[in-house]
Amino acid sequence: MFYIYSQMEIHGTGKRDKDYLLLIDTLEQANIEYKLLPKDISQYNFTSEDFIFCNFGSSNVDFLLEQQKVLSNVSIYPSLETCKIYNKDNFNKFCIDNNLPTPVTFSNLEEINDNDFPLIFKPVSGSLSEHLRLCNNELDVLEQIDILNNDKDYENKDYILQKFIDTGMPVIKYRTIFIKDKILTYKKTSEDENIFCSLKDNGRIDEINPDNKYVDIISDQFIKIAKEHNIDFGALDIIQDLEGNCYLLEINGPTKLYRASQGIGINLYESIINYILTKNTNKL
Secondary structure, eight states: OEEEEEHHHHHTOOOOOHHHHHHHHHHHHTTOOEEEOOSOOTTOOOOTTOEEEEEOOGGGHHHHHTTTTTTTTSEEESOHHHHHTTSHHHHHHHHHHTTOOOOOEESSGGGOOGGGOSEEEEETTOOTTTTOEEEOSHHHHHHHHHHHHTOTTOSOOOEEEEEOOOOOSSEEEEEEEEESEEEEEEEEEESSSOTTOOGGGTOEEEEESOSOHHHHHHHHHHHHHHHHTTOOEEEEEEEEOTTSOEEEEEEEOSOSOHHHHHHHTOOHHHHHHHHHHHHTGGGO
């Protein structure tokens, strides 16, 4: 059975947003029988014939990992190994362990000196640029810690602080989508205070598969290493500084893909579902 473990169900919002509707429409257009899982899956007796698409990002990784015992017999996409590095601290450590370039990163305020600023404040389980802030001094960091600690939607209060990488204006970032293998890379830009180039905050997709060999090299390096660690899906964020150096920022999970799908002209949910079905042909 093809199960869908949806972010919407986990949070219990019941909100059918455009992302959720695109996913369901993709399944139904392909005549794929599926079942939606509730938040509590403790009573499910999954078998090796079942497979689950986990349709959520880093904010739900901790919750998913708590379910490992129930999920021990079932195939999960993305894999649990993949889900672990959706946590931003884990991703940073993965990059360091594999000699992949990532911005200088601190795990707490005590490690920082005044000359380390400006820094980007990131909750380790954040998504959609929530609680990402540019901090110019210690007071800015303390304010963001307080805001995060008082946000009831965030159970994990851990954070990291990364050195700000200046791209100039417009702000430019790159995102590489891979489903085992690279699908494409697109370039995002923003000309206002949206320094994170979020598509939900006036960021825009300017170019698909831009001619940038440095971005291609670093994304290909990551995907090669990812395969060796059973990391099978990601939306990989890359930034390039004014000197041309590239850094890996984070990896995003298979959710909130509607805007990107519209911008690049490819239904990314369809690509993910096709990959899952190809892996599980014998179970259908």
